[in-house]
Amino acid sequence: MNAQNVGKINFVGALITLATIFAAILWAFPIYWGIISSLKPEDEVVRPYIELWPDTLTFQHYWFALTQTQIGRWYINSIGTAVGVTFLTVTTSMFAGYAISQLNFPFRRTLYWIILASFMVPTQVLIINHFVLIANLGLLNTWAGIILPQLIHPVIIIIYKQFFDQVPKDFREAAVMDNAGEFRILFKVYMPLNWGVTTAVSIVTFIWSWNAFLWPFLAVTKTELMTITVGITQVNDAFGVYYARQLSAAVLAGFPVALAYLLFQRKVTEAITLSAGIKG
């Protein structure tokens, strides 16, 4: 579309650009508003007129969460379990995706259809089975217990399969000529060629795992093992008016991932664009 701007003074074009920028600001405004409200004392939050910047800037709501709760541990649990889910999901999916894409074995198609079908089951319905299972394995209140049921992400296999399918056959043939075994082909050829996909898929899985609530909630009964999304629901020091307090808890839960995104934005954008199976 940049071609259209070449050499022309474009009134409509400029209008569209302005509109886009304005829309973006409006779009992100609720997030800004939520953050600003969390920095006000409660009695200011409920003033009837709009104050876009706090009259009294206060961190009291954050202070409570940061000092009176185990928020540090919650962050660690979130990071640990999210990394675990990401690593396991990505590796097992990559292996399976490679097999389905490149190898011939009995029931290959059936397996692929089952994987597709599982994309259509809402995971909430499986949650009780998961709970009984994890309890019987003695994994409640452990990272393993939080991680295990979160490993269902069939779409990752599908993505890997698509990408492995698109690797030009010559690479494979050359490797086979060199008498390389399948494992070497995977690790030395296919994986390096698709590093972008792996990055993309890892990031997306990490976000999904970080934001999970229902399962980590059921799987953990001890405060020190909660993830941030679960722990933050416990944060409360009084009743009464609590809008700012709840918003600050929300900010604390979402902040790390948002920060990580802003820092690594370029990479994430590239990565996710690739993950849809479309080459940019």
Add this chain to the structure above:
Amino acid sequence: MLRNHKSETIVAMILIAPFIAIYGLIFIYPTVDMFLLSFQKAPLIGDGTWVGVDNYTRLASDRRFDTAFWNTAYFVALSVVPGTFVALFISLGISRLSGRIQALVLALFFLPYILPVSVVYRIWDWTLNFQFGIAMHVFDWLGFDRIPIFKITGWFMPAVAFVTIWWTAGFSILLFLAGLRAIPVEIYEASSLDNASRWQTFRKITWPLLWPVTALVLTIQLISQLKIFDQVYLFSTGGRPNDNLVMVYYIFQRAFVNNHGGRAAAIAVVLFIIVIVVSVLNFQLMRFAGKKQ
């Protein structure tokens, strides 16, 4: 190509073994369990008695099931196609920008996607709060009465659809951006030489070339929104849950509040079938529309 069939199978087995093991344990086994449960009268946890298709036949006269079914259909209609087009137009706007402005604008549109649903809920519940929400001032300026959005049935679904689009558009925007980037610049240069209008360019060039991406986004959105739960549950607290039910919410209610494990499983199976049917229809529709391009 030289292939050693037997060793290939063995290697394949080794590669898929970890996946199968985990998958079998946390997906296949519970899903089969769920199917079996749907034919029993059983509590959430515990043994039940076999009742055949009773749980299914009940659904025909189940008012809440009816509500959940139509609400889900309504929600899908409100969020899938509009959401896709909102994302499309935003990405058309973004792709015209460049450099830092583009990066900033993209970041602003994408940020909501990173947030967990509970945070999205808090932010919008606060913004649309009847007494103190900042959005209420918009009603004031337009001269309308303020409306308690999430407590009025007519407003609830559209509002939740709006919030959902706000939350998930970022991902679709990126897909569209990638698709737009894949269109060669030469095609646009050629059309501008022909003095084609903006709209003509879009209709004749951009839209058809972008169709594979559009179809992909529509499909992903469709399957995801059929399974919606969190937002509806959160925004209904204290409000009118039984009027706002969607399929997964109803399953949740039956299972966790009413303690009817068997009945909940039956509804889950029905939802599963609905999603399959809709997906197959969608697949055919996309293929047909694709041929037309």
Add this chain to the structure above:
Amino acid sequence: MKNIKKITAAAALLIGVSTTLYAEENVVWWDFLGGGDGVRMKKLISDFNEANAGAIKIDATTLEWGVPFYTKVQTSVAVGEAPDVMTYHASRIPLALEQNVLDEITPADWATMGFGEADFATQIWDGVTGADGKTYGVPLDTHPIVLYYNKDVLGAAGQLNADGTPKGMGSREEFTAMLQAIADAGSVKFPLGSVTADGNFMFRTIYSLVGQQNGELMTDGEFLAGDNAKKLENALGVLQEWTNAGLQSTYTDYPATVALFTSGEAAMMINGVWEVPTMTDLHASGKLFEWGAVELPVIFDKPSTYSDSHVFAIPKGSSQDPAKRAAVLKAISGILNESLFWATAGHIPANNAVTNSAEYKAMEPNATYSSLTANMIYDPKTPLAGVAGPIFDVMSTHFVPTLNGEMDPAEAVSAIKEDLSDM
């Protein structure tokens, strides 16, 4: 695997018994107490742990109130991972018994704790007794709703008695007239603030009004039998009347209601006793007007206030080890004995010894409203009732539109009746 578990458990039991004198008993405790309650309970627990260091330690976890908490209890009991003791709502005991999650509190247990039927009000004791006559919870408190009022505004409108309590408390006409007088004085946005955006919460007010007509939600397993449907309609009717006349706040959620009251925009507020510390703290820091809290006005025939109880319950399947049991009972009775401090959270302690004490009687505003204990009405005893039970969603769905003038009370009642029978 099960046999190994049994043997290990038996061995642990033997070892446990023999080392009781030397080991500290770890009592795993779950509660759903957040907010001002939570702060106070944490203090009670840490005081207990200090006093019993080396012998018993309460290991407490606070979980989210409502459906999450109760689901968790249910799932944990099913797999044998339940805590040693937990807080529970008396209104949910019938459902809990149906789900088989509670262990009986035996007469021997009561004796060990040093409490018994005589220590609690009849209704409270009844609240923890199952249909089989056995008890399943140890009552900690009752937490009704009360009428908070702004003494300054009411005084200015001439609506205060000599003793500082509001005037129009005796009948529907009186109370409505008082609301109108306050509205006419023109100094507030709403004479009365109620949580009209939350149907679950309004259940408390509405059920109180039903109780005031001597009605009940369930009679012998049937919902709204006889003229109870009409009584519910009356209750909804009077509330809707106030909203339509601009005398009551519309679509206000919980924090908004409190905000309206504390900012002076609502002259009165119907809310739970647990907001007492909020008011006390604000007043102490000079940010609040003179305020008071009294029993709800008598709108219909007799005084009646909805209430529920926090109780301590022992989940089924938790350790049967006598030493552990003894520790749990000691923990419960320890907290119960200190429930005077719990009263600072606004709750009315269940323990008669505390409520009869001079210190409690001197506590304000608790002393002013504790008269309502004689007039409390609890949830019906059915597995469908109680916090986060199935009835919650039905009530919420139909109350919210009715209270805010959107739905006709008669319509709402028949819809409710239909839904309840459809469970």
